[in-house]
Amino acid sequence: MKHIMKWQDVLTIVSGKNQKAVAASEGIYPIYGSGGIMGRANKYLCEAGTTVVGRKGTINKPIFVNERFWNVDTAFGISPGSNLNPKYLYYFCCLFNFKSLDKSTTIPSLAKRDLLNIEMPVPLLPEQKHIVARIEELFSQLDNGVETLKKTKQQLAVYRQAVLKDAFDRIKNRSSLLPIKDVCKDIKVGIVIKPSQYYTDGSRGIKAFRSANVREFKVFDSDWVYLSKEGHEANKRSEIHTGDVLIVRSGYPGTACVVNEKYDGCNAIDILIAVPDTKKVLPEYLCAYTNSPYGRKLVSEKKRGVAQAHLNVGGYSKMEIMLPTIEEQKEVVLSIESRLSIYEEISRTIDTALQQAEALRQSILKKAFEGGL
Numbered sequence: 001m002k003h004i005m006k007w008q009d010v011l012t013i014v015s016g017k018n019q020k021a022v023a024a025s026e027g028i029y030p031i032y033g034s035g036g037i038m039g040r041a042n043k044y045l046c047e048a049g050t051t052v053v054g055r056k057g058t059i060n061k062p063i064f065v066n067e068r069f070w071n072v073d074t075a076f077g078i079s080p081g082s083n084l085n086p087k088y089l090y091y092f093c094c095l096f097n098f099k100s101l102d103k104s105t106t107i108p109s110l111a112k113r114d115l116l117n118i119e120m121p122v123p124l125l126p127e128q129k130h131i132v133a134r135i136e137e138l139f140s141q142l143d144n145g146v147e148t149l150k151k152t153k154q155q156l157a158v159y160r161q162a163v164l165k166d167a168f169d170r171i172k173n174r175s176s177l178l179p180i181k182d183v184c185k186d187i188k189v190g191i192v193i194k195p196s197q198y199y200t201d202g203s204r205g206i207k208a209f210r211s212a213n214v215r216e217f218k219v220f221d222s223d224w225v226y227l228s229k230e231g232h233e234a235n236k237r238s239e240i241h242t243g244d245v246l247i248v249r250s251g252y253p254g255t256a257c258v259v260n261e262k263y264d265g266c267n268a269i270d271i272l273i274a275v276p277d278t279k280k281v282l283p284e285y286l287c288a289y290t291n292s293p294y295g296r297k298l299v300s301e302k303k304r305g306v307a308q309a310h311l312n313v314g315g316y317s318k319m320e321i322m323l324p325t326i327e328e329q330k331e332v333v334l335s336i337e338s339r340l341s342i343y344e345e346i347s348r349t350i351d352t353a354l355q356q357a358e359a360l361r362q363s364i365l366k367k368a369f370e371g372g373l
Helices: 088-093 110-117 126-172 227-232 285-291 294-303 313-318 324-367
Strands: 002-005 010-013 029-033 035-039 052-056 063-065 074-079 119-122 176-179 182-189 206-209 225-227 245-248 255-260 271-276 320-323
Touching: 010 110, 029 063, 029 074, 029 324, 052 088, 052 320, 074 088, 074 110, 088 126, 088 324, 126 294, 126 320, 182 245, 182 285, 182 313, 225 227, 255 285, 271 285, 271 313, 285 294, 285 320, 285 324, 294 313
Parallel strands: none
Antiparallel strands: 002 119, 010 074, 029 035, 052 063, 052 074, 176 320, 182 271, 206 225, 245 255, 245 271
16 A cells, blocks of 8 residues: 655655865765766765755756765755665656756755655555566666667768768869868858857847757757847857858867858857858858768868867868869759758657657656556
8 A cells, every 4th residue: 555655754865065075086985966976075975775866956867876975065865764665766756847846046956845845655665666676677678779769870870971971972083172261251250258248038139059059951949049139239240141151169060050041140159150152162062061071080180179179260261172063062962962861851750769768768657656557
């Protein structure tokens, strides 16, 4: 028989403490924050079998820790009592929506008093053990399927690069080699000095591209920042227009996409902006070449920096591009687009399946704690 009990009656919540006094590079205990391990310690606060739940920041991604550890003040240690199976508690935390307890207006955060009032079903220990075993059996099957999907996606990425290499191999012997600066009207960089001083909200501002918005051949239409009209006017040089090619500088340098009409007049932050001379090079061709294995190799050679390599205007400007006639460029672009359309279709199917797998994971947990497994 299941009893609905409050957390205050069945577990202990260990509040985190500052790590400075216990931090040690050779410490035997991990230090956990809300997002995971962040160092080592020579002392511990929580026993093995404790679940970490973020107090501030990442509050909805519980972590099960199977060893003693120290937790900092951004993370709670949720430690089971004698009548709770540690994994049973962890899986309940994976199901529970901690965001529903967040009363903050800025950084997501949880209060210990609210956690202690959470109610959960608490069957006898043998049934808890059975529920955990069933969850892990189903999760194992699900994980195998997810792993297969991820491997397929990796294989697709290899296929994409093979398509690009083949397209440029075909025109290699009948193309001239020119520096990219010779086929562009301008190559410039977006705002790099304190762009946040120009930020405003989406209802009043102008979209500004960052590296996160530039994917291979396409725009990632999410996670935008917005510039005020005054900030946009003060940075007119980094305004972008239809047909411009945007290239990532840091993180995944060389990743490129073409600006379409939807984003004409937006701005850009810390990314390269190439303005093709369309009498010499098609924007789509320049983008494809930059994303190709040939372009990647050249980008790798032009990267600067040790801590985080980045691509600057000078490096990209000096990269040499295979340049056939405009008509041949059109043929290359059409060939790539037709072959990569298959890739895009399969990739979307895989992404959908991965989203469904995550939804199924939550469904399994819901049924488990409702007695449906």
